[in-house]
Amino acid sequence: xxxxxxxxQLFTGLSLGMLYVLLALGLSIIFGxxxxxxxxxxxxxxxGAFVGVFTVAWTGNxxxxxxxxxxxxxxxxxxIERWLIRPLYGRDINYxxxxxxxxxxxxxxxxxxxxxxxxxxxxxxxLLSMPLEVMGIFYFPAxxxxxxxxxxxxxxxxxxxxxxTDLGLIIRAGTRDPLMVxxxxxxxxxxxxxxxxxxxxxxxxxxxxxxxxRSVYPEMGIAMLVExxxxxxxxGMGSLPGAIVAGILLGIVSSLTTLVYPQMADxxxxxxxxxxxLVRPSGLFGKAGLxx
Amino acid sequence: xAELQSQAAHAATTPAVMSPWDKxxxxxxxxxxxxxxxxxxxxxxxxxxxxxxxxxxxWGLFALGYNVCLGYTGMLSFGHAAYFxxxxxxxGIVLIRLWENVWFGLACATFMGGITALVLGYLCIKRRGIxxxxxxxxxxxxxxxxxxxxxxxxxxxxGLRNIPAVPxxxxxxxxxxxxxxxxxxxxxxxxxxxxxxxxRILQSPFGRVLEAVRENDPRxxxxxxxxxxxxxxxFIVSGAISGLAGGLYALYLHFVGIESLYWVTSGQILMxxxxxxxxxxxxxxxxxxxxxxxxxxxxxxxxxxxxFLGTVFILCVLFFPDGIWGTxxxxxxxxxxxxx
Amino acid sequence: xxxMLTTIGLTKNFGGLTAVNNVNFSIYPGDAQSIIGPNGAxxxxxxxxxxxxxxxxxxxxMFNGKDITKLPQTKVSHRGIAVAYQIxxxxxxxxxxENVRVAAQSRKTTFNFWSxxxxxxxxxxxxxxxxxxxGLIQFRHDIAANLSHGDQKRLEIGIALATKPExxxxxxxxxxxxxxxxxxxxxxxxxxxxxLTIILVEHKMTVVMxxxxxxxxxxxxxxxAQGSPEDIRNNEEVRRVxxxxxxx
Numbered sequence: 064x065x066x067x068x069x070x071x072q073l074f075t076g077l078s079l080g081m082l083y084v085l086l087a088l089g090l091s092i093i094f095g096x097x098x099x100x101x102x103x104x105x106x107x108x109x110x111g112a113f114v115g116v117f118t119v120a121w122t123g124n125x126x127x128x129x130x131x132x133x134x135x136x137x138x139x140x141x142x143i144e145r146w147l148i149r150p151l152y153g154r155d156i157n158y159x160x161x162x163x164x165x166x167x168x169x170x171x172x173x174x175x176x177x178x179x180x181x182x183x184x185x186x187x188x189x190l191l192s193m194p195l196e197v198m199g200i201f202y203f204p205a206x207x208x209x210x211x212x213x214x215x216x217x218x219x220x221x222x223x224x225x226x227x228t229d230l231g232l233i234i235r236a237g238t239r240d241p242l243m244v245x246x247x248x249x250x251x252x253x254x255x256x257x258x259x260x261x262x263x264x265x266x267x268x269x270x271x272x273x274x275x276x277r278s279v280y281p282e283m284g285i286a287m288l289v290e291x292x293x294x295x296x297x298x299g300m301g302s303l304p305g306a307i308v309a310g311i312l313l314g315i316v317s318s319l320t321t322l323v324y325p326q327m328a329d330x331x332x333x334x335x336x337x338x339x340x341l342v343r344p345s346g347l348f349g350k351a352g353l354x355x
Numbered sequence: 356x357a358e359l360q361s362q363a364a365h366a367a368t369t370p371a372v373m374s375p376w377d378k379x380x381x382x383x384x385x386x387x388x389x390x391x392x393x394x395x396x397x398x399x400x401x402x403x404x405x406x407x408x409x410x411x412x413x414w415g416l417f418a419l420g421y422n423v424c425l426g427y428t429g430m431l432s433f434g435h436a437a438y439f440x441x442x443x444x445x446x447g448i449v450l451i452r453l454w455e456n457v458w459f460g461l462a463c464a465t466f467m468g469g470i471t472a473l474v475l476g477y478l479c480i481k482r483r484g485i486x487x488x489x490x491x492x493x494x495x496x497x498x499x500x501x502x503x504x505x506x507x508x509x510x511x512x513x514g515l516r517n518i519p520a521v522p523x524x525x526x527x528x529x530x531x532x533x534x535x536x537x538x539x540x541x542x543x544x545x546x547x548x549x550x551x552x553x554x555r556i557l558q559s560p561f562g563r564v565l566e567a568v569r570e571n572d573p574r575x576x577x578x579x580x581x582x583x584x585x586x587x588x589x590f591i592v593s594g595a596i597s598g599l600a601g602g603l604y605a606l607y608l609h610f611v612g613i614e615s616l617y618w619v620t621s622g623q624i625l626m627x628x629x630x631x632x633x634x635x636x637x638x639x640x641x642x643x644x645x646x647x648x649x650x651x652x653x654x655x656x657x658x659x660x661x662x663f664l665g666t667v668f669i670l671c672v673l674f675f676p677d678g679i680w681g682t683x684x685x686x687x688x689x690x691x692x693x694x695x
Numbered sequence: 696x697x698x699m700l701t702t703i704g705l706t707k708n709f710g711g712l713t714a715v716n717n718v719n720f721s722i723y724p725g726d727a728q729s730i731i732g733p734n735g736a737x738x739x740x741x742x743x744x745x746x747x748x749x750x751x752x753x754x755x756x757m758f759n760g761k762d763i764t765k766l767p768q769t770k771v772s773h774r775g776i777a778v779a780y781q782i783x784x785x786x787x788x789x790x791x792x793e794n795v796r797v798a799a800q801s802r803k804t805t806f807n808f809w810s811x812x813x814x815x816x817x818x819x820x821x822x823x824x825x826x827x828x829x830g831l832i833q834f835r836h837d838i839a840a841n842l843s844h845g846d847q848k849r850l851e852i853g854i855a856l857a858t859k860p861e862x863x864x865x866x867x868x869x870x871x872x873x874x875x876x877x878x879x880x881x882x883x884x885x886x887x888x889x890x891l892t893i894i895l896v897e898h899k900m901t902v903v904m905x906x907x908x909x910x911x912x913x914x915x916x917x918x919x920a921q922g923s924p925e926d927i928r929n930n931e932e933v934r935r936v937x938x939x940x941x942x943x
Contacts, residue, residue, distance in 0.1 A: 100485050150673060156485060157431050161629065162672045164622060168665035176659050289496045289618065292489045300486065326504045333497035337478055340490070344481050560800050560807040560815065567797045570786035577746065577784075578858055579772035579801040588806070 071203075072322045073315060078207040080314020081214035082273050086287065087294040087306035088221065089265035095238045095301035096258045098156055099148060102163040104266050105288025106170035111136050111270020112279045113174055116183050125188035132271035133264040140263020144256050167284070174281040187275035210272050217268070218307060225303070234258060238301070286329075293336045299349025309347060380687055387636045388550045395543050405535040407651060409542055411644045413603050416546050418627045418639030419553065420596025425625075426634035427557065428589040429569035433488045434495030435624050437475060438468040438594035440616030441498065442601025447515040447611045448508065455521045461545070461602045468598015469591050471498075476590040480583050483572075492618060499616040515611040542603050549596055550636060556592070565589055597624075626668050632678025641680050697760060699724045699892050700745070700776075700862055705754035707740055707916075714740040716916035717754070722862070722909075727888040729895045729903045732913035733936075738896045739781065741913065742864050745894075746778045747771035758862070772801070777860035779852040781867040781896075787840035791831055794839050794850055796822040798857035822857060829853040829883060845876035849883065856887070863887065865895045869902055881905055904928075 086108060093101050101107075111132040118128035143166065151158045186192070187206035194202040225231035237244045237254055245251045270284075277283065294313055298305025313332045321328040339346065383390045399408040417439055424430045442464035449460045479490040502509045509515055523530040523541065530537065556562050567575045568582050576582050605611045614620065623646070631642020649667070653660035675682050698721035707715040715737040722728045730738050743749045745756060747768040756764045763771055786794050799821045800812070813819060826832040829849045834842060839850060848868060855863055868884065869877045877899065884906050887893065897903050903910065903924075910927045912919040920930050927933055 094485075098485075100489070147669070147673070154676070157488070158672055158676065160431075160485070160488065161625070162669055164625075165665045165668035165672060168622075168661050168668070172659045172662040172665065176662075285618065286496075289493060293493050296486065296489055296493065329500040330497060330504070333493055333500075336490075336493060340478055340481060556808050558811050559809055560804045560812045562808075563793065563797050563800065563812045564805055566789060566793075567786050570788055571784065574784045574786065574854070575797075576768055577748070577772060577778060578798045578854065579769050580805055581769050585805065 068322065069319075072318050074203055074207065076315035076318025077311060078210050078276070078314070079318055080311035081211050082269050082287075082310075083291060083294045083314050084218065084307050084310035085214055085265050085269035085272070086291040087298065087310050088218070088303060089262035089269075090291055090295055091298075091301055091303055091306045092234075092258055093262040094295070095303075096234060096241075097148075097159075097255050099159040099163070099259075101259075101262065102160055102288070103143070103167040103170060104163075104262075104291065105284030106167040107136050107140065107263050107266035107284070108270040108273070108287055109174065109281065109284035110139070110170060111267030112185070112274040112283065113178060113183075113270075114267065115271040115274045116178070116185055116279055119185065128271055129268075133268040136267025136270070137260045137264030140266075141256060141260040143263070144259035148259070149252070149256075167288075171281050171284075178281070180281060183279040185274040185279050206275055210276070213272070217265075222303075230257075290332060293332050295346075297336050297339045297346055299346030302346070302348040305346055305348030388547070388554055391550065391637065391640070392543075392547050395546065399536060399539050403651075405539055407647060409535065409539045409607055411647050412539070412542055412546050412640070413600055413607060414624070414627060414643035414647060415640035416542075416549055416603070417597055417600035417624055418631065418643055419546075419549060419636065420593050420600060421624045421628050422633060422635075422639050423553070423565075423589055423593040423596065425628055426638075427562075427569060428565050428586060430586060430590065431484075431488045431625075432479075432491040432590075432593075433618070433621050433625065434475070434479075434491030434493075435593075435597050436616050436618060436620035437491075437495035437498045438472050438597035439601035439604070439620060439624070440502070440611075441471045442468040442598030443605040443611040443615045444502065444509055444515060444601075445598070446602035446605045447518045450518050450521060451515075455519055457521050457523050457606065460606070461599060464602025464605075465595050465599040468601065469595030471598070472591045472594020473587075476587050476594070480587045480590065492621065495616065495621055496618060499613070499618070502616050503613060509611075509613070512613055514613055515605075518605060518609045518611070520609060538607065542607070545599060545603060549599065553596075554636070561585075561588075626664070628678075629676075630668070630671055630678055632681030632684075635680055635684075638678055638680040642678065645679065696723055698722060699759060700894075701757040702745070703755040703757070705741070705744060705756065706752050707737075707744055707749065708752045713916050715744060715751070715913075718913070718916075718918050720911060720918065720921075722892060722894060724861075724892055726908045727884070727893040727895065727906055728909045728911060729897060729907040730911045730913060731897065731900075731903055732919070736913040737916040738913055739866060740916075742778060742866055742894075742896060745771075746776055746864060772858060772860075775859070775861035776864065777855035777858045777862070778864045779848075779855040779866065779868060781870060783844070783847045783851050785839050785847055785850055785854065787838075789839060790835065791837050791839050791842065791850060792822060792826065792835040795825050795853045795857045798854040799825070799859075801857075802859050825853050825856050828856070828886065830879065845872050845879075848872065848876075849880065852880075852883065852887075856891075860891065862892045862894065865893060865897075867896055867898060869897065869899055877902065 086104065090101060090104050093099055114132040114135045115128040118131050119125060147162055147166065148159050151162060191206040191209050194204055225235060233244060233249055234254060237251060241251050290313070294309045295306060297313065298307075298309030313335060316335060317328055317332055320331040395412060398412075399405045402408045402411075417435075421432070421435050424432050424435075445467040446460040446464040449463045475491070475494045479487055479494065482490060503511055505511070520533050557565070564575065564580055564585050567578075567580070568585050572582050575585075601615065604615070627642040627646045628639055629642070630645055631640065632638030646664075649664060650660065653663050671678070677685060701721040702718055705715055705718045705720070706713065718741065730741065732738055740749070744751050747763070747766055747770070751764065754764070755762060758774055758776065761774075763774060766774070786797065789797070796812070796819060799818045800815070803815065803818055823832065823835070826835055829852060831846060831850060831853065834846065839847065842850060852865065852868060865884065869880050872880060881902055884893065884895070888906060895903070895906065907924055909922065910924055911921045912927060912933050914936050919936065920927060920933050922930065
């Protein structure tokens with residue numbers, strides 16, 4: 064097989080992996096701090112894409128959409144946490160999961176009502192629509208390069224926020240011992256609220272970033288959600304480095320499989336998960352026994 | 356002294372004078388299977404159309420199997436579409452390719468449902484709680500994609516069509532179960548069989564261990580029970596019943612759609628069980644009845660009926676976590692407690 | 696006479712912390728032995744090691760002459776070691792009777808799907824007998840979660856007894872109990888110790904002095920002293936580190 068094709072496919076895998084990373088990071092910080100498995104995460108991703116469709120139709124400006132999608136979905140996440148999820152704290156850990164499951168049904172249906180059930184074409188901005196030439200041999204689509212770089216920057220910002228700021232310190236302490244943090248006079252409700260908002264915004268951002276390279280339709284978040292669950296199980300639930308490594312790994316694995324044996328492309332990541340589970344039940348970076 | 360106290364304690368649980376209403380409730384809770392059988396015999400004559408009754412008891416059976424996991428052992432599975440779907444496909448493939456015998460087809464469906472649960476369960480049981488839910492979901496999706504790709508066997512996206520309408524072979528004669536009412540009673544036979552079987556299992560020593568595992572897994576382990584094996588076995592029983600329900604559903608539709616393996620089916624059975632109330636025999640059937648009835652009515656009004664279903668489900672999670680039957684039982688309990 | 700349980704150089708590290716440090720401990724059949732020590736002395740960890748809940752970093756545990764160091768918790772339970780936990784660890788929504796019955800059943804059968812659970816009269820009788828012994832027979836139809844704290848703690852002991860142990864580990868059985876309840880539990884432990892070997896972890900010195908034949912003192916995970924209540928009472932070092940030099 065052509066070496067060139069493999070490089071291209073690796074690159075495509077990396078950009079898919081970056082989408083996984085963005086989504087899995089959101090899932091992971093929400094789970095790590097709130098112990099909520101957000102089943103509506105995939106639908107928030109879908110809403111991000113549709114906010115993009117809507118904004119571009121309105122303004123014709125991709126960059127406005129890139130700002131509005133995470134902002135809108137983030138705000139929506141704040142509303143959801145405050146009014147629907149907060150009443151469930153202190154009850155069985157499964158209830159938020161069930162609630163967000165019901166929520167995603169509604170979210171999908173709402174989009175069907177306003178946008179119909181078909182695909183919505185969405186193109187990358189003109190600035191990023193030409194291929195980038197590297198060493199005269201490789202031609203990478205500029206939009207995917209942008210996606211990879213942009214996501215890497217977001218990851219760095221998130222890392223900086225969590226590791227180097229006071230608020231980040233509180234969040235990390237809250238992951239380990241929320242009672243202690245509360246005893247220090249910090250309003251954990253506020254922190255949880257904020258984190259749910261950030262996680263939702265990340266999902267919205269992934270949605271708008273995915274729009275030009277994947278089809279935009281109401282059920283687009285479903286398969287993605289399941290794939291992100293796989294990513295978090297492989298990486299270790301609640302682990303941020305795990306989400307990044309597993310996201311990129313699975314994106315590349317899935318992409319390369321498409322090249323070799325396309326029928327297996329959807330299946331291979333589940334096989335990877337099965338193997339990881341057999342060898343390392345708590346995931347690559349997971350701590351054993353967390354919330355079991 | 357102890358004897359006296361014991362009598363007093365006993366008297367508190369059974370009031371001396373019972374109203375007729377209490378008597379009915381008491382009888383129903385003591386003989387749920389007999390009561391339910393009686394009810395289901397009359398059921399097809401009170402619903403708008405018999406096909407709805409058949410659907411309700413098939414999904415009720417599925418929910419009953421699901422409840423072995425969620426209600427009796429406390430395992431939240433998000434992948435029961437796998438066992439239902441495998442049951443459906445098994446029945447279809449057996450009838451089309453192997454042997455046109457309904458009994459054999461259903462036996463295979465039950466068996467394959469159980470075997471699938473055995474294999475996937477082995478992997479999922481390794482993790483508990485939330486992880487268990489995610490793993491069951493992921494493996495069910497895996498099966499979905501496999502069925503999607505394996506067009507020769509499953510028909511892929513088009514589904515498995517033309518499942519023959521085979522008459523029911525009984526020793527000496529055969530019955531045409533094409534007639535909706537006859538088919539209903541054919542399904543009911545399996546439902547009652549499953550109810551009796553489950554009742555037996557739940558009252559057995561093993562059933563008691565299931566409850567202990569649900570209540571306090573670490574303590575059950577420290578008492579010397581290998582709780583992961585117990586969970587695994589419960590998962591297999593649950594998968595087998597789901598497989599049977601899947602087989603019956605394929606027989607009912609003469610068709611297996613790829614969506615039977617899709618996660619939506621897993622979500623649906625979870626909603627049905629939660630709506631009806633976990634941990635009882637009657638709850639799943641009430642859940643199935645309400646769910647399918649709502650679907651029937653709402654889908655006639657609007658194509659976006661899922662929006663209402665989602666709302667009902669969210670309200671249920673927020674305000675009635677015990678489900679319809681569970682809330683009803685609690686209300687009854689409070690009422691009789693007030694009277695005392 | 697051979698000791699029933701022996702630990703040889705038993706050590707458990709949690710990261711940098713050594714919770715149990717090179718402990719050599721033994722108990723003879725029929726004895727009731729207490730383990731005392733200030734908070735964080737490693738008593739609970741020691742119990743978890745013996746019951747197989749956690750695995751030691753180093754050292755060996757011998758029970759009735761056999762090495763049980765690497766056995767999982769369930770196997771240790773079947774060898775005849777039972778624990779009554781400090782934090783009440785019952786089956787909350789089952790009846791009091793069923794709590795004990797299901798524990799008793801663990802000695803007989805798990806994968807029996809067909810007979811009725813109550814038809815095993817041997818198991819039910821044993822459960823009733825234990826309920827009688829722990830004084831909860833009159834509450835047998837009640838839901839365990841509705842019992843008072845003191846009754847739940849005795850139910851906890853009942854669950855442990857139902858697994859027919861040879862060695863019973865009691866982790867602070869009187870913690871949080873009223874004086875009357877403590878009295879009842881002391882009598883219960885005395886009764887049990889007539890037919891069982893007991894290791895007791897306890898903070899209340901009155902309880903320790905009354906029920907133990909022998910006392911072991913742990914200090915920062917290490918064994919400090921071992922001897923009869925009288926010996927321990929007069930041990931200079933124990934008084935210094937544990938009692939702060941106060942005469943008991």
